[in-house]
Amino acid sequence: MPVIEVNGLTKTYGGRTVVDGVSFTVEEGEIFGILGPNGAGKTTTVECVEGLRSPDAGTVRVAGLDPVADHDRVTLLLGAQLQESELQAKITVREALELYSAFHPRPADWRPLAERLGLVERLDTRFAKLSGGQKQRLFIALALVGDPRVVVLDELTTGLDPRARRDTWRLIEDVRDSGVTVLLVTHFMEEAQRLCDRVAVIDKGRVAALDTPAGLIGRTAASTIVSFTPSRPLDEHELAALPDVNSVTRKGDRVHLGGSDETVNALLSLLARHRVTAGQLRVTDATLDDAFLDLTTPATAPTTATTDREEA
């Protein structure tokens, strides 16, 4: 049974439709990612799930409850980490954890949580004196301290250094393994690829794609990229005629081909036929980054990242 159901969600601010008919369901126990460029409507969508905003159209259900009408009940089973929200400047980490524990009839023990998040040395530090990363980790702890069934994390690793980010990812996986459903808003591809079971890509208020990270990558025009330096120049038309090819670009002597596994096989036999050797041959899988760029429209004129592909 899905624990979060969003159906035809629409939200308009001052005549501007920020969320336009978004639908998705999140199954119990999965990490579901919401990915999208800035201003795509990600945060507004999860704010409707958290019951902070009421939809203009469509329905949102969390464990079958309406987050606005049944707000009190939903807050008991949903923990939230918000973007750009602070605590009282002079509250200590310990006081904040104790306070938020007191909100719940059956809270999790905050001590192991603080330990897991590396906050033990900071228990007596006031909020205003914490570093950005420490604040972020405290917010994650506060979202989890109520022992929720669902936790919504909005841009959770923003402001964390790479090590803290990886530690946080492990924590989120532990949280999921303990049976908690995670709804994750992010613009980090690596984070989505590493953590999410499924991802909804939101662009301009609509769901542009919804799939597993691997599925999204597989859908991109070029799921495999091969690059090499030929020992002799090759005929561009022959390269473009290879199966599944969708882009051929040259940077100096180096040739980049976007395509599939088929392309790679055909390329190798083409090179053998012409007795051309391929220097520094590299075959890489496309990443979620590539999928993301394919699925979302740039806010301004095409960026350099997309022009490569458009030459094909």
Next chain:
Amino acid sequence: MADTTAPAPAAPGASAAVLRTEARLFLREPAALFWIVAFPSLLLTVLGLVPPFREPSEDLGGLRVIDLYVPVAVLLSTVVAGVQVLPNTLTGYRERGILRRLSTTPVRPRALLTAQLALHGATVLVSVVLALAVGRLAFGVALPEQPLGYLLALVLTAFAGLALGATVSALSRTVKIAQTIGTIVFFPAMFTAGVWVPVQTMPDLLRRIVELSPFGAASQALDRAAAGEWPAWTHLGLTGLWALLLTCVAIRWFRWE
């Protein structure tokens, strides 16, 4: 489909936990505590040290200046708490997303607001007790002779002062705006409370006008109760009416985010 396993809302004692935490945080604001609790009594002490202010005056109907300044100190504490401290705290809580964060927990942000109002009210009460004690012990100012009437006037005054603060916060989008509005309101509020010229010694016409303001009316009510009379219902009524009106404005315009 409703989930029947969903636990019943609200942990018992959650609002108490908010109040406890806010009380602890309030004690970490020495500047706010100084201006609300110590400053009015300090002003009273300074004035009391001026010898002529301790002499009975025929113009004041046999009272001394210091006698008139005890209610002024009481009102001053309410003005500082309501106009200077409360709006900054509330607006800051909103501006920094603290109220919003609380909206995602089983505790409504209302609990935080209630806690803040209660704490400011309690702090004003401490200040009042201190001012009365300083007046009585240091300068022999008689304690209110109509304690019940005094208490009623005091409660209405604090109510009006805090409602004024909540209104300032409701109308201010940012802490900067709250500070600016607070400062603009602060001086007329102090004037009508009689900080410069006690309301009772104001020229007739001016007094009649000032009596219509929340603190002017409160000043008259406190003065009568201190003298042993039951405060005039017009003064109590006006203070109460202001409190009610400002509360409605605050509730109508207050934004949680």
